[in-house]
Amino acid sequence: MTQALDEIKIGGLGASRTRVEDNRFIRGKGNYVDDIVLPGMLHMEILRSPLAHARIRSIDTSKAWAIPGVRLVLTGEMMATRNLAWMPTLSYDTQAVLATDKVRFQGQEVACVVADDPYIAKDACEAIVVDYEPLPVVVNPVQAMAEGAPLIRDDKENQLDNVVYDWEVGDRTGTDRAFAEADLVSKLELHYPRSHPSPIECCGSIADYNRSTSKLTVYITSQAPHIVRAAVALVAELPEHMIRIISPDLGGGFGNKVPVYPGYVISILASILTERPVKWIEDKSGNLISTGFGRDVYLRGEMALRKDGKILGVRMHTDADHGAFFSDAQPSKFKIGLMHSAFACYDVPAAHLTARGMYTNKAPGGVAYRCSFRVTEAMFFQERMVQAAADDLGMDQAEFRRKNFVRDDDFPHRTAFGFLTDSGQYGKCLDVGLEAVGYQDFLLQKEEAKKNGRLLGIGISTMTEPLGAGNSREYDILGIKMFDSAELRVHMTGKAILRTGAKSQGQGHETTWAQIVSHELGIPAEDIVVEEGDTDTAPFGMGTYASRSTPVAGAAVAMVSRKIRAKARKLAAHLLEVSEEDVEWELGRFYLRSAPDRGVTIQECAMAAYSNMPDGMEPGLENNAYYDPPNLTWPFGCYIATVEVDPETGVWDVLNMVAVDDCGVRINPMIVEGQIMGGLTEAFAMASMQFITFDAEGNCVGSNYMDYLLPTAWETPGFELHEVVTPCPHHPIGAKGVGECATVGGPAAFVNAVMDALRGTGVRNIDMPLLPDRVYEALTMRHDVSGAPPVKTDDS
Amino acid sequence: MSSLYDEISPESPDDVPVLRVTMTVNGEKRAADVEPRLLLAHLLRYGFRMTGTHTGCDTSNCGACTVLLDGKAIKSCTMLAIQANGHEVTTVEGLATASELHPIQEGFKQEHGLQCGFCTPGMMLAAKALLDDNDDPTEDEVRWALSGNLCRCTGYQNIVKSVLWAAAKLRAEAPAADQESELT
Helix, strand or coil: CCCCCCCCCCCCCCCCCCCCCCHHCCCCCCHHHHHCCCCEEEEEEECEEEEEEEEEEEEEEEHHHCCCEEEEEHHHHHHHHHHCCEEECCCCCCCEECCCEECCCCCCEEEEECCCCCHHHHHHHHHHHEEEECCCCCCHHHHHHHCCCCCCCCCCCCCCCEEEEEEEEEEEHHHHHHHHHHCCCEEEEEEEEECCCCCCCCCCEEEECCCCCCCCCEEEEECCCCHHHHHHHHHHHCHHHHEEEEECCCCCCCCCCHHHHHHHHHHHHHHHHCCCCCEEECCHHHHHHHCCCCEEEEEEEEEECCCCCCEEEEEEEEEEECCCCCCCCCCCCCCCHHHHHHHEEECCCCEEEEEEEEEECCCCCCCCCCCCCCCHHHHHHHHHHHHHHHHHCCCCCHHHHHEEECCCHHEEEEEECCEECCCCCCCHHHHHHHHHHHHHHHHHHHHHHHHHHCCEEEEEEEEEECCCCCCCCCCCEEEEEEEEEEEECCCCCEEEEEEECCCCCCCCCCCHHHHHHHHHHHHCCHEEEEEECCCCCCCCCCCCCCCCCCHHHHHHHHHHHHHHHHHHHHHHHHCCCCCCCHEEEEEEEECCCCEEEEEEEEHHHHHHHHHCCCCCCCCCEEEEEEEEECCEEEEEEEEEEEECCCCCCCEEEEEEEECCCCCCCCHHHHHHHHHHHHHHHHHHHHHCCCCCCCCCCEECCCCEEEEECCCCCCCCCCCEECCCCCCCCCCCCCCCCCHCCCCHHHHHHHHHHHHCCCCCCHHHHHHCCCCHHHHHHHHHCCCCCCCCCCCCCCCC | CCCCEEEHHHHHHHCCCCEEEEECCCCCCEEECCCCCCCCHHHHHCCCCCCCCCCCCCCCCCCCEEEEEECCEEEHCCEEEEHCCEEEECCCHHCCCCCCCCCHHHHHHCCCCCCCCCHHHHHHHHHHHHHHHHHCHHHHHHHHHCCCCCCCCCCCCCHHHHHHHHHHHHHHHHHHHHHHHHCC
């Protein structure tokens, strides 16, 4: 009798297998875009606007051309002659590639230089003289909506104001009715500040137009190389089959590397014009001031409550600051992303959301920064409103949540905004979290500490979020449906190569995808190589963002493995000389039902596919799968923070942070925990220090790492992780997305904790980040502190 | 960084100063003719083709470019190549031997101390500077030693664990090494 395979030993589902990609990274042998050198390669540098809003009177490039080693200088005017001065965004707007008429935000691309080395290119950029006529600047939605506000998008016909969209979702009349019946209405206004995803590696590309074959190869920092190929085909009017996009190792992405940036497009044109490879590597300031930001949304929220704590209805109005171009990377049907996923974990009878988007003189973007399309804002608003409501009712914050949770036996549950949640054990997750943090004890400690003038606080944040777009019925980007793909080739010795349409930027796909194949086929994970990111070899996919890899591409990996197994079964029956119905499967092996000792391994089937196939069977053992998920996946997270606020300075310290995540079945627990830990770090960053703001002139404050504060090992607290597992009912292996849960749910836990510590001061809100001076102001002046950018007045 | 065949512009001035720098990189003597303004990180990456040293922020905040200069952790993006003339430089490529990983590298793999890998070389070299000095650091000492290096994917908990793992391994190996030196 053969011994059944031990799935953990072969690196299958549930194995905390160390990562394949680490072997090159720890040796400094990663292959990032800037590591690639092509023969004859030139270097490109972009000149950016120092002003936030100004008309361009003239650009003089003559001094730049005169610098030895300069090969090409491009301006918007020259781009326009090739119809490339503007490009479409991922949200059906247009964006300037190089400015022609005017600049609309500080850091906008104005000209570019291509030279023999990057130092010369930088010198030449400084030699370009641009004559600007400054215009009045708009830095927030209030200014954008004000009467007589300067029109930012005067390039667009029929655009007579600064409104990008005015959108609503939900049941207005039902919600009005709920509010009419309410015993109490709880209100909260706040701002989720602009933040930059800021991967340590900036954006960059190497465009290599081959003049012999007319084929264009672009090495690029993209989380979605196939989307880039489609965009380049449309923008540059090049045939799609003559474009090869290669996304090599990426130094982080977090949504920042989803959009198509002007720099990519310019490097492509520069390569076509010079017939040489052209490398463009953005510097950190360029990355921070011009590429896809996250958040920057204002909320006016109201909750209709019954005396006993039941939520009757929710009203939300959001004003989003989209910057100069509407270039959010999000499903086209939803103008403010999945903001309406708010309150999905609560049983809310009626809800209504109105959302307005505004143009301002700030960088465009609105990317899903470590979240699923504005879900971070949705859940933050939700959990801040929930705490405010519990306070208004005088109810315990844990009890209020428990009372309103969707119950375990209520699934599938249609939310008030129309989403279908399908699984979860919300109450259990909360219990695990409360137990881990020692909730009741802490409440006592807090009262005790208060007597000695110490301010302790505890904050809870619970949420379920929609991860893994699509289904294709509702989710598309520029009309391209959001499915994903996998292609698997099993070689004759039973080793295999797997390619998917996703693109890892640190998630560890090379490790985890192999584990899914291993789980489905019993091939040891170390025998499976995973490749992604090359559009010439990988099947079409929408890429990796919004925690969609495991829910969509990961599902495709399972499905293609099952197709391979189905063919292997036929081969096994042939080898065993029985009919297919008599063959049973166990991990890695088919055997005869009547005689389990007689069997063939998956490796033997693979060999037969090339050497001994039955008559009439197509040779080989390979297939592909395109997976269109029936629904989003709905992981649940419960985050509980305890803090101590120093009343003398406004400084707050995290005493404990407990995270309970239910992301369904975990493929590689080590990697899942790593993702959660990283997400919590970014949650702490946003709550405590990380934000991009602007002065009244539209100068970006936070344009480099000296001003844009990111926490280090010294500031970042420790985290305690717990898990609950509720498998996803529709995912082939029961997994849900997880990469972003902690970033989405975490911030509200920290803020709620600090607000809890300030209870009794009458302060209802301090906008993130909770910098010590803001907390101190709230404590001493006993008023809310807003973080909105300043509005310029005549005397300022 | 010109080579035998590099085309130059006919207008190129012939007075661009070029200096010969010589340094020991990972135990090997290396030299290059460089402009005085060339940054050490760029010489390592583009001149010597050792691309394990990354540049992230250009302002010595992120630490992705951290290398050791005479055993001390420095940010190579804000040091001129000529300042390293005559010195010893250790990069990530110098951590492992042909057959064996350095315990710090093993630690990062075992404790899942990296995700995208971009900050990793700098983190490991900052850790090496610490452990060369102190092979039994507390968690706080590790956190302080790494506070000049930023990570965006992993957070720091696993990175700190990785360094502590390496410290334990180094201590476990140390007595054997001492014994060996006594014998010889």
